[in-house]
Every structure is written in structure tokens, then in C-alpha cells.
Amino acid sequence: MPTDEETLALLRRIPLFAALDEQELQRFAQTTHGHAFKRGEILFQKGDPAEGFFFLVAGQVKLVLLAADGHEKVVELIQPGMSFGEAVMLIGRPYPAYAEALGAGRALYIPRAGLIEAVRSNPDFSLRLLAGLSARMHALVREIEELSTQNALQRVVGYLVGERVEQAADAVDLPASKAVIASRLNLTPETFSRVLHTLQERALIRVSGRRIELLDVAGLRACNG
Amino acid sequence: MPTDEETLALLRRIPLFAALDEQELQRFAQTTHGHAFKRGEILFQKGDPAEGFFFLVAGQVKLVLLAADGHEKVVELIQPGMSFGEAVMLIGRPYPAYAEALGAGRALYIPRAGLIEAVRSNPDFSLRLLAGLSARMHALVREIEELSTQNALQRVVGYLVGERVEQAADAVDLPASKAVIASRLNLTPETFSRVLHTLQERALIRVSGRRIELLDVAGLRACNG
DNA sequence: CGGGCACCTTGACAGCCATCAAGACGCGCG
DNA sequence: CGCGCGTCTTGATGGCTGTCAAGGTGCCCG
Numbered sequence: 001m002p003t004d005e006e007t008l009a010l011l012r013r014i015p016l017f018a019a020l021d022e023q024e025l026q027r028f029a030q031t032t033h034g035h036a037f038k039r040g041e042i043l044f045q046k047g048d049p050a051e052g053f054f055f056l057v058a059g060q061v062k063l064v065l066l067a068a069d070g071h072e073k074v075v076e077l078i079q080p081g082m083s084f085g086e087a088v089m090l091i092g093r094p095y096p097a098y099a100e101a102l103g104a105g106r107a108l109y110i111p112r113a114g115l116i117e118a119v120r121s122n123p124d125f126s127l128r129l130l131a132g133l134s135a136r137m138h139a140l141v142r143e144i145e146e147l148s149t150q151n152a153l154q155r156v157v158g159y160l161v162g163e164r165v166e167q168a169a170d171a172v173d174l175p176a177s178k179a180v181i182a183s184r185l186n187l188t189p190e191t192f193s194r195v196l197h198t199l200q201e202r203a204l205i206r207v208s209g210r211r212i213e214l215l216d217v218a219g220l221r222a223c224n225g
Numbered sequence: 226m227p228t229d230e231e232t233l234a235l236l237r238r239i240p241l242f243a244a245l246d247e248q249e250l251q252r253f254a255q256t257t258h259g260h261a262f263k264r265g266e267i268l269f270q271k272g273d274p275a276e277g278f279f280f281l282v283a284g285q286v287k288l289v290l291l292a293a294d295g296h297e298k299v300v301e302l303i304q305p306g307m308s309f310g311e312a313v314m315l316i317g318r319p320y321p322a323y324a325e326a327l328g329a330g331r332a333l334y335i336p337r338a339g340l341i342e343a344v345r346s347n348p349d350f351s352l353r354l355l356a357g358l359s360a361r362m363h364a365l366v367r368e369i370e371e372l373s374t375q376n377a378l379q380r381v382v383g384y385l386v387g388e389r390v391e392q393a394a395d396a397v398d399l400p401a402s403k404a405v406i407a408s409r410l411n412l413t414p415e416t417f418s419r420v421l422h423t424l425q426e427r428a429l430i431r432v433s434g435r436r437i438e439l440l441d442v443a444g445l446r447a448c449n450g
Numbered sequence: 451c452g453g454g455c456a457c458c459t460t461g462a463c464a465g466c467c468a469t470c471a472a473g474a475c476g477c478g479c480g
Numbered sequence: 481c482g483c484g485c486g487t488c489t490t491g492a493t494g495g496c497t498g499t500c501a502a503g504g505t506g507c508c509c510g
Contacts (some may be wrong), residue, residue, distance in 0.1 A: 013299045016481070024455070065370045068449060072376045073369075073373045073374055096366050106397045119352060119355065123351070130351070131315060133358050134311075134358065136362065138312065141290075141322070141365065144290070144365065144369060145300075146410045148290070149294075177458090187497085188497075188498055188499080189459090190458095190499085191496090191497055197460090209506090377467070404490065412467085415469085419467095434476090
């Protein structure tokens with residue numbers, strides 16, 4: 001069967017795969033499936049067996065924890081170029097969250113077997129995978145820290161300042177609806193709205209729709225630590 | 226320099242090192258340092274460079290997050306036989322928490338270089354390391370889930386039922402003071418005490434000091450999910 | 451233009467839990 | 481035995497933030 005040139009090009013863009021040579025990439029390409037989805041589609045349910053991981057090519061995906069009483073919490077917002085599900089796949093446990101598309105998009109599904117094979121044959125690949133997982137663990141620890149030691153205002157400020165660094169500008173464009181961002185910060189939409197209002201009153205930010213101008217970054221930083 | 230036989234024996238007990246042969250173990254033993262500590266000693270501070278990881282031989286260690294306002298949160302209670310600090314070491318960032326001994330004990334400090342070398346030369350070791358990190362990530366995600374979707378009573382019940390499984394008995398011996406356990410569950414000691422009282426009133430548990438008998442596991446489970 | 455609809459805001463209220471304060475309990479030690 | 485100290489409990493109070501409810505705004509589409 002002929003190797004899909006486009007799939008190959010996409011795999012090359014995955015940071016994790018930077019250490020692979022052409023032949024190794026082709027092996028991955030043979031088991032990789034593309035998957036186009038539309039808004040609201042569920043990529044996997046909580047509890048589904050994790051036999052591979054995803055690489056998001058286009059669109060947005062939210063990873064959502066589902067509590068017993070129906071409460072939901074967005075753990076992560078996946079943007080194009082990011083992968084998700086690697087860790088769960090490696091221990092062979094079912095997904096602890098479900099993944100829902102926020103809009104139409106496209107993802108690659110890369111089965112587990114190829115990964116194990118690559119770890120066995122390419123130490124540089126192993127190191128890169130380890131580094132990626134470690135970075136994500138670090139982020140999780142930070143999230144636990146923020147959840148357990150910061151209040152609503154501090155979490156919002158922390159998020160805004162963090163996004164500012166990523167977007168390299170003094171205005172932040174929220175990458176999703178305020179309700180989704182609120183959940184990501186473990187807030188209700190109401191509280192999120194109120195906090196933004198407060199910050200605006202203090203002349204620290206200016207809100208217009210999903211665009212938030214940071215008027216006084218130093219003042220913002222002073223809000224938490 | 227002569228290889229320390231005792232260090233070697235300890236390294237053999239580390240689950241992560243099960244895939245190593247005798248020669249590889251000896252390489253590790255040459256750079257590994259033993260470290261005896263007493264109660265209250267700080268093994269590393271938040272912000273210290275992480276150039277190795279620890280394996281706890283004896284005693285207890287708590288990993289503590291420190292907020293800007295001085296608030297503390299115990300992220301993890303390390304018991305003998307557990308290792309900690311691997312992930313942070315791999316990305317070369319400073320420790321995000323500090324480690325304090327709850328009592329006298331002993332740990333091994335295993336520098337980073339040996340690990341990288343072992344990953345390069347032994348794929349089985351890589352896989353084991355990956356599996357270990359993934360399992361810990363899974364636990365972190367669970368903790369985020371519990372922090373963000375459960376109330377105090379549910380977290381306590383979840384902890385007790387979880388400990389029961391580990392200790393394989395219908396009574397749980399708290400592995401540390403109630404204040405430490407409370408912090409681990411993101412509660413104040415006061416709230417923890419009150420929750421235990423409530424559970425006792427409902428005839429679900431019986432508390433005597435640090436020993437907690439689980440009288441009605443089904444009833445306990447009914448409290449959360 | 452006007453209805454419908456998602457998204458967001460605002461207000462009133464309540465509950466959970468932290469905080470502060472004081473007292474009880476256990477335990478080692480002089 | 482009685483003191484001192486750390487650990488734990490119990491009570492009163494308040495604040496943060498979730499919940500419920502209603503209203504506002506923008507936007508697409510007929």
C-alpha cells in the first residue's frame with residue numbers, strides 16, 4: 001500500500017517525532033489514521049481503551065473530566081500542533097477524561113504499537129518522549145498548586161499573564177468561549193465574569209468580547225505572588 | 226574506588242531498576258549517594274536545581290507546595306520504597322515543591338547522568354521509566370479531578386476507601402499526623418476532624434487515634450460516586 | 451427588520467469551608 | 481504526680497464562590 005504523502009508531512013510536524021529518520025516516520029505513517037470531525041463530536045469517551053494517542057492538526061478540542069454527579073471540568077484545551085493521550089496510552093489504562101471538539105477540525109490517531117517499537121529502536125526518541133511527559137507532569141503539578149492555593153482572582157490573573165507570554169502581546173485573545181475558559185480555571189462562568197469585572201474596575205484590564213487588553217501587567221502580577 | 230555492596234542491594238529494590246543487569250546497576254552505584262536525615266530536615270527546597278532523583282529507603286517524606294502567601298499544601302507522602310523527583314529532573318527544571326522529612330530516615334540520591342545513559346543503552350529501562358511516569362501522571366490527573374469536583378466529605382471518603390485497598394484490611398492506619406493527611410486532601414485540620422466526626426455519627430467509621438475502622442464500606446462508597 | 455438563540459452579565463441568596471479562638475486529650479519527662 | 485507540649489477537637493463567625501434566576505447583547509437567518 002502506498003504511503004500517504006500528506007500524513008507523512010503532518011507527522012514531521014510533531015515535535016515528538018523530530019528525532020525520527022525518514023524510514024521510521026514511514027513506519028508510523030502506515031498505521032496512522034486521519035480523522036476529520038465536526039463541532040460537538042466526541043473523539044473518545046471517558047473509559048474508552050487507550051490504544052493510541054492523538055495529534056491535533058486543525059480545530060480545537062477540550063479534555064473534560066466527568067464527576068459522578070454530572071459536574072464537568074475542562075482539564076486542558078488542545079490547540080493545533082499539540083498531542084494528547086500519550087501518557088494514558090503508555091500504561092494501557094482507559095482514558096480518564098473525554099475529548100470533545102469545540103469546532104470542526106482534524107486529528108491524527110497514532111496507535112500504540114509503533115511508539116513502543118520506536119522507543120525500543122531509537123533512544124533519542126525515548127528521551128524526547130520522556131521530556132515531553134515530564135513537561136506535562138510539571139504543568140499538572142502547577143495546576144494542582146494553583147487549584148489548591150489560589151483563589152478565583154489569582155487564578156484568572158495567573159491565566160491572563162501566562163497567556164500574554166504565549167501570545168507575546170499586551171492583549172489576550174481567549175482561545176474559546178468564556179464558559180470553557182472558566183471551567184479550565186475551575187470557576188463558574190458567573191464568577192469568571194465577576195472577576196473580569198473587578199479587574200476592569202481596578203483599571204488592570206479592558207475587556208471587549210473575547211479580547212482582553214492587559215493595561216497594567218505589574219499591577220496584575222501584584223494580585224497573586 | 227570499591228563499589229558499596231549495600232548501595233547495590235538497595236538499588237536492586239527500586240522497581241524502576243528491575244530491567245538493569247548487574248553491570249548497569251554497578252554504574253549507578255558509583256554515582257549514588259546515601260543520605261541519612263532526621264525529623265524536620267529539608268531534602269530539597271522549592272527552586273533547587275533538580276540534578277537527580279531520590280529513592281526513600283526508610284522514614285517518611287512529605288512533598289509540599291508553597292504558595293506566595295505562605296500557604297502550604299502536601300502534594301504527596303513518600304513512603305519507603307518510593308522514588309520522587311524523576312520527572313522534574315528529566316526536564317532540568319528546578320523542583321516545584323520542597324521535601325521535608327517527617328521523621329528520621331534514609332534516602333538514596335541518584336544523579337541524572339546515569340539515568341540518561343541507561344535510557345540510551347537499555348530500551349527496557351526506557352519503557353519502565355515511561356510506564357512509571359505515566360502512572361504518576363494518571364494519579365495527578367485523578368487528584369485534579371478530586372480537587373475540582375469533590376467536596377470535603379467525598380475526598381475523605383475517597384482517601385479512606387483507597388487506603389483500605391492498599392492496606393488490605395477494614396481498618397486504615399493513617400500514615401502521618403491528621404494535619405498532614407488533611408493537607409494532602411486539601412483540607413484544614415479542623416474540617417478533617419469534623420468530617421471524621423460526621424462519618425462516625427453516621428456509623429460508617431470508628432476513629433481511635435490514627436486508626437480508623439471502616440464499618441460500612443458500601444455506605445462509604447455511596448457518599449461519593 | 452425581527453425573531454431566535456447562544457453567550458454573557460448582573461443580582462440575590464445560601465452553603466461550604468477557612469479562620470480564629472479556646473479547650474480537651476495524650477504523652478513524655480522531670 | 482503534675483507540668484508542658486504537641487495533637488486534636490469543638491464552637492462561633494465570616495468570606496468566597498456556587499446556585500438560581502432574570503435580563504442584556506450580539507449575531508445569524510429567515
